[in-house]
Amino acid sequence: MKYESQGVAKLYFIAAIGLFVGQILFGVIMGVQYISGDFLFPEIPFNVARMVHTNLLIVWLLFGFMGSAYYLVPEESERELFSPFLAKLMFWVFLVAGALTILGYLLVPYATLAEITMNDLLPTMGREFLEQPTITKIGIVIVALSFLFNIGMTILTGRKTVITLVLLTGLAGLAVFFLFSFYNPDNLILDKYFWWFVVHLWVEGVWELIMASLLAYVLIKVTGVDREVIEKWLYIIIAMALISGLVGTGHHFFWIGTPDYWQWLGSIFSALEPIPFFMMTLFAFNVVNKRRRDHPNKAAVLWALGTAVMAFLGAGVWGFLHTLAPVNYYTHGTQITAAHGHMAFYGAYVMVVLTMISYSMPIMRGHKASNERAQVFEMWSFWLMTVSMVFITLFLTGAGILQVYLQRYSEAPLGFMVTQDKLAIFYIMREVAGLVFLAGLIVYILSFFVKGKEVEVI
């Protein structure tokens, strides 16, 4: 580790992994509830389990992004972090606020939580993924601004690289677009616009910048390919991500009462959205093929390549599958969306955070790479989680296609719940795949504790 303050990242990564475990446990619980609706009712109703599953995902990815930035920025900027104390303080603030919010979801009815947290003063609760009480949202803004200040000051007073500038743009966008969550218009259609300005512009906009910069950083480190080559790729990728992603928001506006032109805009621009992910695969393959050295951290290289491929598959291909308006007319809000969501989040964001952890954690523990046995464990976890996620996606896709046919395409359409009963076989198989994913995650955690022959010590 070149700079002592990079060590702050360790805290963030440990919290991220802990919350990741929580997210998967609630995913597995929900998987059972899809098969047997009464499972754990009334202690953990489906809607609460779903809220915890998705909120934990967002929170742990944010921890992962922040940890990654705290590790990456000092090294790129060639100076210590502006304020390690602020980074540690904000870590605890975010962790406590996040834990209290999750406990709130689990321990009291959602309406009571809204009442306790005085949601009526500035109502922001009740929207998917943005269910956090207003006071938590304010906390997130404070944490995000402090984080941006810390990272921004480090970057602006140190060496500026394309990677840090792209990262900073992505992180600033993340903070700015979250502000739309405070605007909660009465008109439901207007509300959806602003809701998507947070959700879409995060995951199909600025998060792609964060992802691309993290991936570029790790690839520079593990391949030794010239920074200039990687930076040129980075420029093209982020340009394509923004060109396609910003207007591509329109694909969420089909069939919800918005003007018809969104069908054209949304279809055309979101059909371009696979391009940046395609280019990321090309980019990652190219630099690994041209690598100047074999880095001892083979697991990190595997995660990096896996990120590029799975992001293309999940965000690119599975997104394109249902993004054109005439197709989306049938598929809107079905299990096909869930299939896309699972693989896209895993491929693009979960894997890039795990790539950063894989690369940096051994260094923060005093080694260039984990010992050989630990890397074998880690690579097993990679394959278990990745292959099971492919199967989760395939089973949900199958469920979605059948759902579309029975519920929306057939000449004698069935009702929603009747259709759900007919999808049971897919939900059972999805749950089995989910359990394999959980097993992969356990192997991943074990990899941090496995002893073996150490590789080169720094």
Add this chain to the structure above:
Amino acid sequence: MEGGFFYRQKNLMRSTNKIPLQRASNAALASLLNLTLLPVLGFAYLIFTFKKTDPDGIDRYHTILGIKINIIAATVLLVVSGLMIFFGGFDSPWTWVYVISYFTIVHTVFIVFAIWALVRAWSGEKLRSSFTKT
């Protein structure tokens, strides 16, 4: 080990000149385009390029690889999907469950393979040269 890449590139430049390298890259790109944006046209390009390539050169290798990939892809994607529809019936929802899931995942596998072939062509290498840098 540091420097291995440059040594390999130097040898590569001695053994290949720019034209076959360019043809190899174009062939790999045509293969990828045939699988994505320009089906049939990409394949036609591969067929027409074939005669221009050096029998022992990297350009011939990538042209043949592209032709093989696309013939296998066409068989595996179109023929198998066609058989699924033929035996499953056009009006059965289960036919479409299998066809769409199968087509999407297998098609993507071919695209990812073609991307790897393209980056190998860019560096003037065959698919199977040593994966370990020395």
